[in-house]
Amino acid sequence: MTQLDHQVHYVGPEITGSRIFKLIAFLYGISAYLVFFVTVLYAIGFVTGLVVPKTIDTGTDTPTVEAVIINLLLMTLFAVQHSVMARQQFKAWWTQFVPKPVERSTYVLFASLALLLLFWQWRPLPAVIWNVENPDLAVTLVTLSFAGWVLVFTSTYLINHFELFGLHQVTNHLIGKETPPPRFKTPLLYNFVRHPIYLGFIIAFWAAPTMTAGHLLFAAVTTLYIFVGIALEEHDLVALFGDEYRQYKQRVSMLIPWRRSL
Numbered sequence: 001m002t003q004l005d006h007q008v009h010y011v012g013p014e015i016t017g018s019r020i021f022k023l024i025a026f027l028y029g030i031s032a033y034l035v036f037f038v039t040v041l042y043a044i045g046f047v048t049g050l051v052v053p054k055t056i057d058t059g060t061d062t063p064t065v066e067a068v069i070i071n072l073l074l075m076t077l078f079a080v081q082h083s084v085m086a087r088q089q090f091k092a093w094w095t096q097f098v099p100k101p102v103e104r105s106t107y108v109l110f111a112s113l114a115l116l117l118l119f120w121q122w123r124p125l126p127a128v129i130w131n132v133e134n135p136d137l138a139v140t141l142v143t144l145s146f147a148g149w150v151l152v153f154t155s156t157y158l159i160n161h162f163e164l165f166g167l168h169q170v171t172n173h174l175i176g177k178e179t180p181p182p183r184f185k186t187p188l189l190y191n192f193v194r195h196p197i198y199l200g201f202i203i204a205f206w207a208a209p210t211m212t213a214g215h216l217l218f219a220a221v222t223t224l225y226i227f228v229g230i231a232l233e234e235h236d237l238v239a240l241f242g243d244e245y246r247q248y249k250q251r252v253s254m255l256i257p258w259r260r261s262l
């Protein structure tokens, strides 16, 4: 035992194995999933500017430099939370405090809260970068943006929606079933690109009939972050699946089906 082991109060099986803990963990997992679901629905309205009260182009009037700094800080907070908490070393450390069955749900909850904070505090930058006047083209762009969201959702189901958002783990724990280790998969769309979920986000963020400076900042920074996220994720996937993932990288492109290098 290390010195740290003596100081840490491990959440052991005597607690996590009890029936009441299993039920609380399950209800917590469902709640985290519902918060995530509402957050994603809000995200669609926030980016497309439809239905929701506060969008990417509305909010407190703020001087440009201040608005850019606040928005960058909000996106950085999300990116750091999302990337750091997804790493194996971080998971190994914090499951000393957070019981393993609710680790994914807690990650999902924190990511949703970081996003809700971003939607709430986002400052508009109303300067128009482009505005598509042609109504057919404008409708096509909105449709494309929704198609991006459909691609995101469909791909989460292909890879394992319920495991990705923690429900699988808390359900297995409730019924006393071991959650199997992650498996390498290449279902349907994953045979065309390695990251259809991220491709869906990029399409959803960029396909806009009216692109303001604020929206452009959001689309550009999130796209940059997606590339960083892909590098980190693929590093972990190679460590996890070894040659199987290396060969997959040779065979299937990253984001653009017909461009092997991307």
Ligand SMILES: C[S@@+](CC[C@H](N)C(=O)[O-])C[C@H]1O[C@@H](n2cnc3c(N)ncnc32)[C@H](O)[C@@H]1O
Binding pocket: 155, 159, 164, 182, 183, 184, 185, 186, 190, 194, 195, 196, 197, 198, 199, 233, 237
């Ligand atoms: C938010 S999902 C994004 C998946 C993928 N990058 C995409 O854009 O469709 C991230 C999780 O999917 C897992 N993952 C990514 N590709 C995978 C694959 N081919 N098979 C199994 N798991 C995968 C990663 O390990 C990570 O836990």
